[in-house]
Amino acid sequence: MAYQDRILACNNGSRENYLPFFGRGQQLGWIRKDRLERLSGFPDIFVVGGQQVDLHAALFDYDSATAAVDYALRVMADEGLIQGWRDERYAVAERFSDPAVFSIERAGCPFLGIRSWGFHLNGYVRKPDGLYLWIAQRAHDKPSYPGLLDNTVAGGHPEGLTLAQNLIKECAEEASIPAHLARQARAVGAISYLYESPQGLKPDQMFCYDLELDESFTPIPADGEVAGFYLMPAQEVMEIVRDTDRFKFNCAPVLIDFFIRHGLIDPDREPDYVGLCEMLHGAPPV
Amino acid sequence: MAYQDRILACNNGSRENYLPFFGRGQQLGWIRKDRLERLSGFPDIFVVGGQQVDLHAALFDYDSATAAVDYALRVMADEGLIQGWRDERYAVAERFSDPAVFSIERAGCPFLGIRSWGFHLNGYVRKPDGLYLWIAQRAHDKPSYPGLLDNTVAGGHPEGLTLAQNLIKECAEEASIPAHLARQARAVGAISYLYESPQGLKPDQMFCYDLELDESFTPIPADGEVAGFYLMPAQEVMEIVRDTDRFKFNCAPVLIDFFIRHGLIDPDREPDYVGLCEMLHGAPPV
Structure with a gap:
């Protein structure tokens, strides 16, 4: 793959x-x-x-x-x-x-076929031997995509909140990330895709956030939607994304965007580097 | 604008x-x-x-x-x-x-109407009061776009070199950035556009690089293509890009991509944040 x-x-x-x-x-x-x-x-x-x-x-x-x-x-x-x-x-x-x-x-x-918005946040840690990512595993009793791997925190966008407010709320609920840390998350772009499920068409747009965390901080599941968090070397996450379907489908592009922005994919070696950038941000009409 | x-x-x-x-x-x-x-x-x-x-x-x-x-x-x-x-x-x-x-x-x-490739590198400095960008001003006697502002280093891609090799070469020629620093530049994505000039159609793709520099380092023009380098607060660069045409046309999207990736544009405030991401990476067919 x-x-x-x-x-x-x-x-x-x-x-x-x-x-x-x-x-x-x-x-x-x-x-x-x-x-x-x-x-x-x-x-x-x-x-x-x-x-x-x-x-x-x-x-x-x-x-x-x-x-x-x-x-x-x-x-x-x-x-x-x-x-x-x-x-x-x-x-x-x-x-x-x-x-x-x-x-x-x-x-x-x-x-x-209504477009919905949401955000995905990748929490990461800079160690001497490279970047590590905090990967969530979805609860095994969650109705959608149980047990699959996920970005550190992610959520659909409810009416009436700003992105920043929703991010702080979900960081607390899903990962016990306190507000003062969640506020340090940095908006870094957005990805678009056109997914068809048995329920219908999803022309979704996801806002992407990075949150650099100190090695001393550990996210902890709070609301039962997450089974656990694992700090994985980015290189290992890259292999899991590329070679397996262990991640929920729409977490993969968010991670690929992370790999690109952090220089983990080399444009001299990736055969269709520009194509990847184009595909991530494709513009499906609503 | x-x-x-x-x-x-x-x-x-x-x-x-x-x-x-x-x-x-x-x-x-x-x-x-x-x-x-x-x-x-x-x-x-x-x-x-x-x-x-x-x-x-x-x-x-x-x-x-x-x-x-x-x-x-x-x-x-x-x-x-x-x-x-x-x-x-x-x-x-x-x-x-x-x-x-x-x-x-x-x-x-x-x-x-041949597609050409190239790279644009933004050198930046992290100061206590925020990000600063090293902005080049093109030489006043340069045949193309004389006197306009430019990314720190940029160059078309000659046959026979890798991107990494060309980047090291141009960093030395244009800005006296030594190879050991240039090697720390991080590929962070690519932008595509379809520009028409009196010479014809340019369906170009530009590889974007970030290079974080220490406050003690100053780029120096070496080959006469650059009149000077200026360390500007990112906030000031954002205003120049948005409100003036002082930058060479294809430096603006590279900078806008930088602003997005570094969290300087707020998706809660920018009316068409997702549209910006889509436009930067649009896929003009060759």
Whole structure:
């Protein structure tokens, strides 16, 4: 395997089987064609056309759109079409900084192909023999990707918080990293990918953070989502990413970006170094 | 102005007025349509079709292709169609790591829309009050972009050297940075852009390097290409990049990438943070 394959695995989505979903002039999502018939059963909410689906124009403000979409999603969840309701609200917009057109239950995002945002943080330690990374292992009873390896801290982006606030919250909850340390985390870029799961299309964007930690600090699982943390030499992490699928799929590109930014991948030796950089930051349209 | 505008300025090229140029199954360049007639005057070298231009199939090896293209370029340079002959050889390939299909005089690259590679290095100093960057000012008698600000060291990639070798060479020539320091430079990614100049299309890719320098070290111009070096607070460089065109156009994206990787741009405040990341690494086809 190669790093390229790991990034391709995050970009397994094709827009062929989907129609774009628009609301208030923004492209907000992608609707799978086999869901059009069911959605046309909510004609006051979803206007299903031949080329696109539109949020009904009468839902012209945040509150009415939020309430209407929520109603439809709850009906379809009761019908078993949407699984894993979490009672977590995500903002729906074309760009992260745009005002939300409406908000949505997190489990509804892939059903409507809504872009979601989140952050991934790599905690690392500089030792005399090189960089080490704090790798999390996901809890074995976690519903999604149990037991797989993960970045030190990661989380989806809930409505109403800034990235910095969410990062501090998740650092405490997942890894017992105190706020004064979490505040030292450095935003270092963002990766985009277009992933297709049985639930639908995920045109996600993840903000990447680095946090240099002192050798004396050890992250400790706090909320039961993490089984344990392991301090691994970056060279070993590189091999695991490249040669195995032990990491959750979307942690691999975050790590590859880390390897590139920290000079661990040599452009004189990596056959498609520029291609890696391009793939990591590819721009899947919402 | 915004950072986005600086990146757009590097991506002013459109492929509309060009035909793709193929050689031995690889896409090697882009030929401007108003040059097709002249190129068809070399029927044993350039096969001009309606949809593309092909390197003649008889030029099946590196040496014959190199000699033939060189002959045509010299004829056209004598006719005044190609300016600024430098006697520098660039390798021609679809990807940096691919074996070269032929080599070409550097001045011929934009004439045939050949991708060229190079590196840009940002030397920086960590002070108690933040990061500082060593900014070069280009010599006032330099033929290209005289007097503009530039990254600490930058250079096109000549045939036959590795990136590491070229970096050490240029660090010495342009900034008197000794090899033992230059070797500490860290590859941190690559940026791509599609620039159109009066000479033709430049689908360039630049490898980016960071070099952390001690406060006691001062780069010194050595080869007359640099008028002087200035240690500027990163915050000041950010303002110059954003609000002025004092930097050579393709230094701006390298600096914006530096600002992002070093956490100097805040994703909670920059309206299109993800878009910036995408634009920097966009994938212009050769």
